[in-house]
């Protein structure tokens with residue numbers, strides 16, 4: 165893995181060293197530095213915005229076919245370099261290689277889906293009317309700032325960038341400071357794809373760089389994927405700027421209710437897939453699992469504990485590929501240990517202990533903690549492999565407690581009863597609601613967004629097209645026409 169020190173900022177298709185302070189990226193599996201650079205200065209952020217502004221009109225005026233060609237070239241580059249890219253994602257995030265490969269696949273699949281969504285949701289329609297034609301068209305906002313999270317450093321920023329530039333916007337992209345190498349590699353593939361200068365600009369850095377971009381006066385919008393805390397800060401910052409489009413894709417405190425499932429092993433599989441995939445670092449991960457106080461519930465919990473203890477946690481590139489790799493950092497790992505300790509101090513009971521496995525790395529074992537009799541559990545997202553179990557007797561009480569959160573991203577029910585699901589679906593409050601499937605792994609071909617503290621009603625994925633342009637309704641005639649009958653009080657001779 166190369167350690168880059170110069171080509172870290174991309175402005176007007178030229179690589180520049182940052183002019184701010186030093187920062188680096190660590191491989192969380194072994195603590196080694198895999199990327200070094202300097203943050204973009206405020207002046208460099210300004211130059212990037214100016215570059216995007218300069219390029220935007222020509223890009224928007226280019227044909228949709230031309231823009232699609234660039235996007236399809238990018239897909240070709242992703243496919244050509246898929247193994248190298250997956251290796252970079254795995255090295256910088258700690259994800260297993262098998263999972264990093266699926267992320268590159270999701271990036272490639274995003275383009276065709278975005279083209280369909282663009283045409284279906286923001287295409288041009290034409291209708292006849294007396295002496296004229298009525299059109300509905302859509303136009304890009306202009307220059308948009310895009311912020312990415314660390315957990316899907318390729319796929320999730322891509323989910324904003326692709327629909328944004330397809331619609332004719334130009335972009336200034338600020339990736340997570342924890343995954344600068346993935347961002348740099350992504351932009352290198354865009355350049356290989358023939359991206360015109362200024363269409364996507366990359367500014368690398370930490371919060372200061374983020375603040376400089378988010379507060380820049382000459383952007384027309386901001387598309388953000390990240391924590392609810394940061395999203396709320398941005399929402400406050402954009403208050404008073406209703407003319408700027410703001411899309412916030414934030415976290416969750418997601419519930420999964422288990423009720424009457426005969427296939428105990430299948431139930432356990434879906435709970436593990438929901439709670440522990442990506443070492444619990446997905447916004448859609450199950451954080452709260454409600455298990456019925458019945459012999460069936462007891463059997464599911466017992467098998468869940470056994471299977472959790474057998475989960476293979478190992479290096480991204482282990483020959484025997486693990487289910488879980490390292491978390492993004494030792495800091496994140498220790499944060500999960502602390503969250504578990506806080507719950508224990510409140511009276512929770514550990515069923516499987518989440519443990520930090522290796523000093524200097526992000527490796528943790530998955531944990532399960534029973535919080536059934538604990539009052540005032542914090543309504544916060546513990547972004548790691550820790551499942552909080554609630555035992556319940558009454559289904560409606562479980563649904564009510566599942567809804568007892570400020571978030572509303574994903575939710576699920578595992579039950580053999582269709583009636584139970586219909587009852588659940590009517591009552592649960594979330595943007596993704598699944599039945600007898602894990603609540604992670606949402607499709608890019610569907611809207612992806614949450615309610616409450618999980619988003620601002622700008623669902624992404626298939627609905628991302630909606631926030632990448634604005635509608636323009638027109639009535640058009642080839643010449644002016646004097647009506648045969650004038651409105652009362654008018655004399656035009």
Ligand SMILES: NC(=O)c1ccc[n+]([C@@H]2O[C@H](COP(=O)([O-])OP(=O)(O)OC[C@H]3O[C@@H](n4cnc5c(N)ncnc54)[C@H](O)[C@@H]3O)[C@@H](O)[C@H]2O)c1
Pocket residue numbers: 311312313314315316320338339340341369370371374375378389390391392393394395397413414415416446447448545547618624
């Ligand atoms: N809803 C979704 O689609 C979705 C998807 C993935 C992750 N997430 C959420 O993202 C979080 C994990 O990602 P993260 O830790 O990278 O999020 P984060 O909020 O820490 O950072 C996200 C981005 O915002 C920038 N940023 C941070 N503070 C900022 C500030 N004050 N001003 C401007 N920019 C700032 C960061 O540098 C980064 O680029 C979790 O909460 C997870 O649930 C949500």
Ligand SMILES: O=CCC[C@H](NC(=O)CCC(=O)O)C(=O)O
Pocket residue numbers: 315316320323445446447448603604605606607608609612624625
């Ligand atoms: O970490 C957050 C969610 C990741 C993933 N969701 C998606 O990929 C949504 C589809 C898209 O944005 O294209 C998940 O649900 O696991």
